[in-house]
Amino acid sequence: MEDRYAEVARTFGAALERLAGGYERDPDARRDLLQEIHVALWRSLARYDGRCSLRTWVYRVAHNTAISRVVRPRASAPTLVALDQDLDSMAEAVDREHGVDRRRALDRLYTLIQRLRPLDRQVMLLYLEEEDAASIAEITGLSAANVSTKVRRIKQILVRQFHEGTHHGE
């Protein structure tokens, strides 16, 4: 199991760090979440029986751990939005004062991700990791058609957000 964990940490370490950043922006909270994900992976790998690919397993454990820790529906919690709603207010939330240099572009992307509802956030994070629709469907449990719709919406949002940002910033 140690070898398998070491392989997972080596292969997915960077992706898991980005995933944790999609749930927690505060550096300490992000680090805590990342450690929690690694511990969950360490424990879970003993149960891994090959019924799905290791990649699917790793992403499921990571996202399920993050959801358990971070997303708790509360009456007082900030409203999260779906990919197909309230995009104007989402656009308002991102910083349009500057051009799209790398750091600002990433900040903008993280802001966008963290305003999304849990499942949409997971699809967005997996899409950014260049997972294909079939993998995203297997990891999230959404239908392939639903994933395709969401991915199409994500592309539109990204284009709009970054083009608007550039336009306003110049």
Place this chain on the structure above:
Amino acid sequence: MANEHDPDRAKAPSVGDIRQMWRQQSRQDQAMSVEEVRSRAADFDRKVERWKQVGTLTVALLIVKNVWEVWVDTDLLERAGDGLMLLALLFIAYRFWRHSQAEVVPSTLGLASCIEHYRARLLRQRELSRDAWAFILPFVPGFGLIIVGRAFEGRPTSQVALLIAVAVGIFAAVLWTIARGRRAIEREIGALTGE
């Protein structure tokens, strides 16, 4: 995707650029070694064990306090009330214990897809908040008897009325807060149903 005819938009990245930029972020945290992960897993187990001990100790102290009150109270009604409060406490402790047994353990996290895991989690939260009455009602008979007992002890009516008002206020506030949280959970479950 950049529009060649619009100089403002010329610098806008394509979706492919954005994904590449995402994947090329520099790592901010040191990778954890196997030893470190093993040690953190052990720390986590110790922490869970410590919380269990703290919970058990708290319930034990409350039981001792209630037993003591049943023992020393002279008024029959108050003693009966203390006894009922003690039973309510044991019942609630049992319910929390049962709830904690149903917690998802990390080793099973990879078995469920994200939507299954999230829905299961929401349903458990809803079940817990739906049962709010079952967590509060057991304390009502005991508390009621204690208040009646004190009223019969010849305390001023205003004091007894104040006590009742405070108790009702606390119960109402707790139930209102739980109901509000439940509505948020219901909304989230409703949104998942459409997925």
